[in-house]
Amino acid sequence: MKLAIDRNPSRAGSALVSVVVLLLGILVMGYAFFRSTLSNQRSGRESLDEQRSFYLAEAGLHESFEAIRSGKSGNVGSAAEPALLGGGLLWVVATPLPDDRRSLVCTAMLGSGRNALEAVVHVAPEKPPLFTSTLNSKDVLTLNEGVMIDSFDSEKGTYASQVVNSAHGFAYAGANGDVRSNSDVILNAHGTVFGDATPGPGHSVSLATGAFVEGSVEAAQEAFVFPPIEFPVFPAQGNYTVPNLGAAALGPGNYDFDVFTINKDATLQVTGPATIVCDSFTGGKTAKLKINATNGPVTFYVRGAYTHISGFEASAVSGSPMALAFMVEGTTNVVFPNLTKVRGAYYAPNADILFASGNECWGAFAAKKISMSNDMRFHFDETLLKHWSGETGEDGDRLTVESWRKAAVTPSGLVSDRRDPTQVLHVDDEDLLSPGQSWKD
């Protein structure tokens, strides 16, 4: 059998054309596939670089957190001198914000990847204020019927000039009149707190009819640490007495007395900054203690008993904040007699503070236990936050991350230029330090 072969000359070479077309098609497809693979590879590499730079930025932020915990500013390296980590470059710019917060922006570059992360952190002061609350007690804190607590700032003027708000049937100044206890906080009928009421860990706030708390009532995570009073040591000067009807002045400085007495109807003016250590303190009947804290606070360290006779009054001279504190070590209760106007801060970790009827207070009080009569008024003086430090709780982390987000990489030129980071920033690998070595003050 013979195969029939078409030998038509007009069709000669047509197979070659088909083959060439086919080959061309295959070539084009091959090239397209090749390009696509290359593109995929590049995109994969870029995506990987992008991811790695993200992780690098995260690592940079954590490095900054550690720097802050160690007392540094949080700045790590800079665009001119970036830190080298895992083959990439990073730097953190820390910007202070109000209320002990900081913004941290970490820029990271790795291969073609570019990323920036921003975190806002709160850094509690190394030694927080001692007087953070109007009333602060180790034992149960009971606010009697009709007691009202608010806040003001004696640096900004008188309390009366700051009473511009009204709520819950009261005219009040500020809403930072916090109260706290390491045990329960009890508000009897119509007890009113323009601020937070913070019970101790595992304890609660108990509210009677008509009670009102403007802020939080959540329990504290940790008990308040009542630090022992550390008495400064100065040369002893014997007793100090202002005689009946007498007038005296103590200038700025440090003093150590035995018995400190301001007798009946006497007046003593103390100009700060002054630190006065004494064995006992007695404010005589209708005696006056005038405080000039324009240039610094006045602190009395009392080793023994604090005695407040009826009518004794401490107050600030005109134009001065009422930056006065009594640190009372003794175990004898601090008693404020009827109708006393109490100003300043009192810290008595080993004693109770008792307010008889008709008292009104401008300041802050921290004690083992605090008792009061009905319908009292307490006004927390925010000036007190600026002086007198307490202690941080054990194992407390001062740094809290409040928020974090992806941020824009700046300058934008860093994003458009996808060359190796060392080329983009004009730096040499050899000269760069690790993040840990790049902390700035």
Place this chain on the structure above:
Amino acid sequence: MEGLTLPAALLALGWLALPLSAARQQGDPAEVAAFAPLVAELAGLERGLAPERAVQRIHALGSPSAGVLFDALSRDELPRTEGALVLGEREHEVLLEGAGRIGRDAFAPLWREAATDADARRRRTAIELVGRAGRPADLEIAIQAATPSADVEGDLEVDPAALPALETATSRLLTRDPGALRALRPAILHASPELSGYLIRAVGPTPDERAFLGDLLGLDAGLDLPLLSQLARVTRGQPPPFDEGLVTHVRAYLAEPDRQLARAAAMALAELQDEEALPHLLELAQGSDSALAGAAFLAMERTTGLSLPRRGERWRSWLADEQRWLAGEGARVPSLLKGNDVQRILETLREVARHRLGRQRLAPAVAQLLHHGDRLVRMEACRTLEALATPVARAALEEVRADRDAGVAAAAGRALRTLGGDPMTSPRAMPD
């Protein structure tokens, strides 16, 4: 002449006062003799006598000594031949305990009489003794002693310690006789706001007392805040489940326009661990009132045992995921756990451990597997209960601590340790 008269008068007064002062220092012989038996026992405390022994001896003095005991409890010091014996907290407590053991009959006439006495200390003693030895019917006497009636108040000394003493006495009465709740109800409803606050705070954590607080809700708008607040206080640390009627009643207060009430309800629901309230709490958490939002977040954290970031959208997505799971796969969990396929049971347990919604309902089903024949199932059940972090299964875990298999016993121990700290939240409960 006048100048001479005054010093002379003062001198004469001084001479007169001298013997009085000496007599006072030595003590009235009759009084000294009357108090001598008590002084002898109390002085023993100083010499190291155990308080319980002193209480027994005072108890042994019996009813005839009731009058002297009542008087002693109303004093700061007791006279003795030389000087006086100061009654501190320890001495007062010994006297009270001794009086309590002598019993009601000896003191009832005394406290009835003292309830209207002009001496605030005697009224306070009446309150304290009602707390130690009284019956529910005596609560009225204690309230009368704590609140001198308005028309005679001018003649009566107001005692600032009377109301706290009444709270303690009421609390003791309730502990001794839950029937006192019946007497307490009208007392709370008809008392002044100040007094009702103290009486409400005396109510304790038993289911009956919680139900009592719940029943009073809504009867007097002014009482709702202290009632919700006390519910939160007495429920804290109590194991679920709680009475559904009570929980529903409290949940309704989340919609209150009064933010103090809504927040108090959120704080109570935080302790009642009400999953039904989660959507309502989420709404409050996303509101502009930061104090209310804080309470709502706290309630969600306690209810679920989770510590998610306090952001509404994070909680919303978590809740949506969990509700989806609970309606789908979660609904099949009880039947899957009852099956015979060990591998399937293990997988289901691991799945349950990843969820917190419905944990109070699922935990008992998981707890039943603590007695499964397969050790792997028992061990995984322990791990799941640890992850669920609810005290519902604590009793069952206690039993398994003695499991014949050491691995299972150890896993039960670990779970109990996790539940031991704060039963509502565990360190593992932080998926974010």
